[in-house]
Amino acid sequence: MDEHFVWMTTRRIKAGTLADFERMWRPSQHPEGMRRAYAYWSDDGLEVVGVSFWDSRESCDAWRVSEVEANRREAMAPYVVEEREAFYRGRELAVPAR
Template identity: 70%
Template sequence: MEEYYVWVTTRRLQPGALEEFERAWRPEPYPRGLHRSYAYWSQDGQEVTGVSFWESQEACDAWRTSESEAQRRAAMAPYVVEEREGFYRGRQLAVPQR
């Protein structure tokens, strides 16, 4: 069974800041070792959870400590009230067919 390396961040945003936050949130350049990522917004637009899948913990750590990520976080900072993050290992669960 294939294991995945996942970085999850949840940010609470200032009211009305979702559009500006989304522009600042996009990484540049695209991180090495990142396979795919997803973003989920609460209905009121004040909470955003990002889920990214990495080839290894080392690849994720290299991005997290990079100058590009520091610049991205600085660009997002004016819109963020609170931030939580975690790094996880896991695998896909089999869902029974109906």
């Protein structure tokens, strides 16, 4: 099975700011080494979860310390109340056919 490298960020945002937050959330350039990314948000629009898949931990770490990422985080800051982040390694689980 293929091993995946995943960065997950959960942010609580200020009420009524989801649309503005999403505009600031998108990076100005695609991160090198990022394979794919997903965004999920709560029904009330107060929590956003970002899940990104990477070639390696090193490629993710390089993005995390980049100037582009620093600028993106600065742009998001006015909308963020709380933020949690973590890096994971894992693999896809087989789901039995019905």
